[in-house]
Amino acid sequence: MNEDEISNGKNIHNEDNVRNEEITHNENIIETEVALGTVHPAALEPYRLRLFVEDEIVKDAEITIGVNHRGVERIMEGLPVEKANALTEKICGICSNAHIWNSCLTAEKALGIDIPERANYIRIIMEELERLHSHFLYLGHGCEVLAHETFSMRAFSIRETVMELLRMIGGNRVQYGASIIGGVRPRCELDSNRIIKILEGMDIVEKKLNDFADRFVSDPIVMNRITGVGKISSKDALKLEVTGPTLRATGVKKDLRFKMKEYEPFDFNMITLSDGDVKDNILMRVLEIPEAISIIRQAVKNLPNGPIVDRSWEMIDSPTVHNYIEVPRGTLYHSYALEDGRVRGSVIRTPSMSNIGAMQLACIGNHLTDAQLCIVQCDPCFTCTDRAIEIIKL
Amino acid sequence: MITILSFKSILAILATLIIAFIISIFIPGIERKYIHGRIQQRIGPPLFSPGLMAPIKFFFKENLKPNSPLPKLYKSLPVISFIVIFLILLFIIPQFYIYGSLASVIAIVGLLKVEEIAYVLMGSLSKSVMSTGMSFPDKIKGAKHLNVKSSFIEDISSSRALRLIIFGSFPLYLALFVPVSTVGSVYLSDILSYQISHGPILFSVSGIIGAIVFFIGYMILLNEYPFAILKTKADVIEGPYMEYSSKYRAINYINRGFLIFVLGSLFSLMFLGYPSNIFSWKFIINVLVALIFPVLMAILSAFSPIFTNKQFYPVILVSSIFGVLAILLGLLI
Numbered sequence: 001m002n003e004d005e006i007s008n009g010k011n012i013h014n015e016d017n018v019r020n021e022e023i024t025h026n027e028n029i030i031e032t033e034v035a036l037g038t039v040h041p042a043a044l045e046p047y048r049l050r051l052f053v054e055d056e057i058v059k060d061a062e063i064t065i066g067v068n069h070r071g072v073e074r075i076m077e078g079l080p081v082e083k084a085n086a087l088t089e090k091i092c093g094i095c096s097n098a099h100i101w102n103s104c105l106t107a108e109k110a111l112g113i114d115i116p117e118r119a120n121y122i123r124i125i126m127e128e129l130e131r132l133h134s135h136f137l138y139l140g141h142g143c144e145v146l147a148h149e150t151f152s153m154r155a156f157s158i159r160e161t162v163m164e165l166l167r168m169i170g171g172n173r174v175q176y177g178a179s180i181i182g183g184v185r186p187r188c189e190l191d192s193n194r195i196i197k198i199l200e201g202m203d204i205v206e207k208k209l210n211d212f213a214d215r216f217v218s219d220p221i222v223m224n225r226i227t228g229v230g231k232i233s234s235k236d237a238l239k240l241e242v243t244g245p246t247l248r249a250t251g252v253k254k255d256l257r258f259k260m261k262e263y264e265p266f267d268f269n270m271i272t273l274s275d276g277d278v279k280d281n282i283l284m285r286v287l288e289i290p291e292a293i294s295i296i297r298q299a300v301k302n303l304p305n306g307p308i309v310d311r312s313w314e315m316i317d318s319p320t321v322h323n324y325i326e327v328p329r330g331t332l333y334h335s336y337a338l339e340d341g342r343v344r345g346s347v348i349r350t351p352s353m354s355n356i357g358a359m360q361l362a363c364i365g366n367h368l369t370d371a372q373l374c375i376v377q378c379d380p381c382f383t384c385t386d387r388a389i390e391i392i393k394l
Numbered sequence: 395m396i397t398i399l400s401f402k403s404i405l406a407i408l409a410t411l412i413i414a415f416i417i418s419i420f421i422p423g424i425e426r427k428y429i430h431g432r433i434q435q436r437i438g439p440p441l442f443s444p445g446l447m448a449p450i451k452f453f454f455k456e457n458l459k460p461n462s463p464l465p466k467l468y469k470s471l472p473v474i475s476f477i478v479i480f481l482i483l484l485f486i487i488p489q490f491y492i493y494g495s496l497a498s499v500i501a502i503v504g505l506l507k508v509e510e511i512a513y514v515l516m517g518s519l520s521k522s523v524m525s526t527g528m529s530f531p532d533k534i535k536g537a538k539h540l541n542v543k544s545s546f547i548e549d550i551s552s553s554r555a556l557r558l559i560i561f562g563s564f565p566l567y568l569a570l571f572v573p574v575s576t577v578g579s580v581y582l583s584d585i586l587s588y589q590i591s592h593g594p595i596l597f598s599v600s601g602i603i604g605a606i607v608f609f610i611g612y613m614i615l616l617n618e619y620p621f622a623i624l625k626t627k628a629d630v631i632e633g634p635y636m637e638y639s640s641k642y643r644a645i646n647y648i649n650r651g652f653l654i655f656v657l658g659s660l661f662s663l664m665f666l667g668y669p670s671n672i673f674s675w676k677f678i679i680n681v682l683v684a685l686i687f688p689v690l691m692a693i694l695s696a697f698s699p700i701f702t703n704k705q706f707y708p709v710i711l712v713s714s715i716f717g718v719l720a721i722l723l724g725l726l727i
Contacts, residue, residue: 033542034550034629035525042628052539056550056703062538145628147619147700153434221620225699367702368550372628 034368038067042145042372045383051363051371058371061363063356068386076336076346081107081315082181084343088334091348092384093174094137097130098327099348099384102334104179105262105325110318110338111181117304119183120262122190125198125299126169126178127327128292132205133162134328135245135285135292138379139212142282145372146225151216158208165201168194183309195300202293213286223279230362230374232276240357244330246378249284250276256326265302266295278370281377315341329379330354348388352381402673403489409672410487411480417681418655419445419648421688429692445651449644457640461521468519472638472645475512478505479649483656488669491583498580499570502660506566506615509653510559513617513624516634517552524631551633554623558614562621562710566611568717572604573664575724582663589667596665600723605665607717609690610709612657616650618691620698623706654691658684 032053038046048064072091076084085107089100101123108115136159143152163173169188170176178188190198216222232242234250247254251274257263258270271287273280315338322335330351337344355378362374399407422444431438440447462468482505484490491497525547573595574580577588588595595601614621625633635646659670662683668676701709 032545033539034545034547036547036629040524041631050537050539052542053545060538143699147622147627148698149430149619150434150696153436157435219697221697221705222699225701225705367704368629369623369626369700369702370628 036372040372043375044141045381047380047382049371049375051368053368056368058363058366058368061360061371063360063375063382065356065382065386068383069389070387072388073346073348076343078342078344080341081338081343084336084346085179085181086177088348089175089177091387092350092381094134094381095130095327095329095332095384096174097126097170097176097178098325098332099334100177101127101179102323102325102327102332104181106321106323106334106336107181107338109323110321110336111313111316113182113310113313115183116307116310118306119308119310121265121299121303122169122184122188122308123179124262124266125190125296126166126176126184126188128295128299129162129166129169131292131328132289133159133166134379135289136162138285138376139282142278142373142376145376146222148222151212151222154208154212158205158212161201161204161208165198168197180309182311182313183307186308189308190300190303195303198296198300202296206290206293209286209289216282216286226278226282226373228275229278229366229370230281230377232358232362234276236361237276237358240361241354242330242358242378243351243354244326244328244379245271245284245288246276246281246330246355246358248272249280250274256324256331260325263295266298268295268298278373278377281379285379320345327351329381350381350385350388352379352385353389355380356385397492399489399492406489406671406673407484407487410670410677411483413672414483414655414659414670414681414684415652417684418651421445421651421654421685422647424685425688425692429689430696433693433696445647449647452639452644452647453641455640457642460637460639460642461523462519462637463521464519468516468637469642471512471516471519472642472649475509475649476645476652478508478512479652479656481505483652483659483670486582486656486660486663486670488583488586488671491581491586494581494583497582499574499582499585499664500580503567503570506563507559510555510563510615513555513634514552514559517548517550517555517624520548520551520634520637521546522548522636524636547630548633548636551624551630554630555634558624561714562614562706563611564710565607565713565717566615568714568721569604569608569611570660570664572600572607572717572720572724575721576600576727585664586667586669594666595724598724598727600720600727601665603716603720603723605661607713607720608661608665609687610713611717612661612687613691613694614710615657616654616691619695620701621706621709622700626700628700654688655684658687661687 034051034053036049036051037043038048046067050062051058052060072087076087079087085100085103088103089096091099136155140152140155140159143155166176167173170178171187178184232250234252237247237250237252248271251272253270253272255270268291271284271291273284318338320335320337324331324333332351333349336346359375359378359380362377363371366374420441423441426444427438427441459465460468482502485497485501495501573585576595577585579585596605617624625635638646659680662668662680666679666683668679670680671677
């Protein structure tokens with residue numbers, strides 16, 4: 001055993017001691033553990049939440065996922081890339097379009113395909129519609145956890161318009177299958193009737209959102225209830241690698257859409273707020289919705305003519321290609337290599353993977369009743385995180 | 395010497411009890427269908443569904459043994475609750491006033507306390523698999539805290555029910571003593587006679603303040619949003635009722651509607667002087683008041699989020715202060 005190993009061993013030993021001391025210390029301060037889940041009515045999806053409480057105030061929180069593990073990364077291994085792309089859409093029921101879009105972008109990057117401009121616009125419309133429905137779902141679920149059934153119902157009611165538009169374009173309310181390698185599916189073509197319906201839908205959504213937002217912000221009970229709850233500082237958010245609207249609600253200006261070439265033709269604003277609490281997270285989504293509507297209107301208005309799919313590409317082998325996109329809940333990462341038209345070494349990282357730390361942190365110091373709200377404010381999607389990741393036995 | 399009720403009085407009591415019970419069955423449906431449904435721009439459940447069809451459905455379901463250290467006591471609590479509510483209604487029927495001490499505010503407060511204690515017992519005796527009973531390895535890699543004392547989520551409900559007994563139900567009891575301070579008697583017969591000769595207590599300053607405080611206390615006792623800390627969906631789910639199934643769950647459903655009616659009826663007697671007597675036209679007013687209360691409660695609950703300590707304690711404190719003020723005004727004026 002050399003000196004380094006000995007010193008490393010000592011370090012490990014010391015770390016163990018420190019950890020044991022921490023545990024002993026924590027046991028002194030923590031009164032009770034309240035375990036919620038894996039099945040709980042306040043949670044949209046199954047996950048285990050351990051809350052360590054003292055007089056109903058959360059002192060520490062621990063989230064455990066893994067219940068919905070499907071091993072999509074492993075299943076993708078060896079599949080033809082077209083099939084693998086279709087499979088990625090099944091990862092999530094909310095940002096299904098984002099997954100297949102990013103997977104197609106990864107393949108297009110690997111194969112050096114430039115898709116037609118019209119296809120890119122349709123993809124952007126789909127993605128922004130998905131952002132709308134995800135944000136309305138967030139508002140609806142947030143209000144449900146807050147036990148404000150009326151606001152929750154209103155949010156879901158507005159969302160319905162968006163869902164119908166998605167069904168009109170994609171033929172389905174959850175799995176649209178819009179993106180394919182080289183463009184979008186022919187059935188997702190936007191004719192003049194569809195364009196009119198999209199524009200009408202956006203007007204309805206905008207009007208209803210304004211009413212909703214006015215009522216929400218002017219409700220003193222609701223504002224008192226959510227202000228200062230689940231606060232995350234920008235410093236903590238950066239330290240925990242938080243992404244998406246949850247990060248921007250803490251005041252950090254980071255939106256990957258401003259770096260994506262797909263969004264270059266569009267003019268929109270990056271919304272940031274400063275407090276990082278439940279109030280700011282909810283307002284963040286409310287303020288992001290008009291920006292998404294603006295992008296959709298621009299895309300529809302300036303929709304270029306031409307084909308929507310380029311089928312003239314050839315399959316080649318490629319080393320691992322990485323691609324990041326900004327989805328409704330944060331940054332989505334896909335990467336894989338191609339070999340004989342088949343996927344190799346697939347890695348998928350969803351935004352909730354990065355945000356779990358923030359969810360745990362947000363609970364601390366808040367009332368037990370607010371714990372679920374603190375998690376919901378980070379817009380979790382544990383199921384898609386679970387499905388994608390590969391669980392390694394240690 | 396025990397006073398015997400006349401046949402007519404017995405008939406009046408029985409008829410009042412039966413009609414009150416039938417009306418109470420519709421109250422949850424009215425709340426959900428006509429108030430929450432309309433406000434939330436949705437169809438809502440059928441009128442009969444929450445108060446009538448749901449209990450009937452549960453009555454014919456298989457009864458599962460509750461996960462409880464004292465299952466028999468746990469199962470008996472809804473029945474005890476029902477008896478308590480039944481007795482409160484019985485004591486406020488005018489034909490029963492001949493049994494002076496039973497038909498008094500003290501007796502009603504005592505019975506309501508039994509109802510509250512039932513929540514504490516239900517919470518402490520329910521041990522559902524929703525929390526620690528669910529086998530799940532917590533000693534996962536990276537778990538921060540090991541060997542921490544685990545709590546069933548109903549235990550939290552139980553401790554919250556205890557807090558409600560200690561201070562949460564102050565507003566209701568203070569409001570009940572506003573007519574007592576005005577009339578100078580704890581007997582319901584005296585309160586009724588006073589209002590027949592002087593007009594309803596509600597139309598005095600102390601009466602108005604008392605009515606508002608009563609309404610807040612009413613919502614707290616009924617565990618309705620925003621005061622539903624015993625059964626908050628975000629943490630304790632159904633709270634004390636978690637392990638009830640079959641007929642015991644059905645009784646819980648019935649109890650809620652019945653308690654809503656009885657408290658409304660009690661208000662009508664204490665603040666308006668309209669008792670629940672089937673042989674008097676005043677019974678219609680009594681029923682209307684008993685129906686207006688849940689309607690108001692449903693409107694408020696539809697527009698309110700759940701309160702935590704930060705909102706709950708100030709509401710109790712302020713309403714209790716107003717309750718004391720109303721009693722003082724009743725004594726002075």
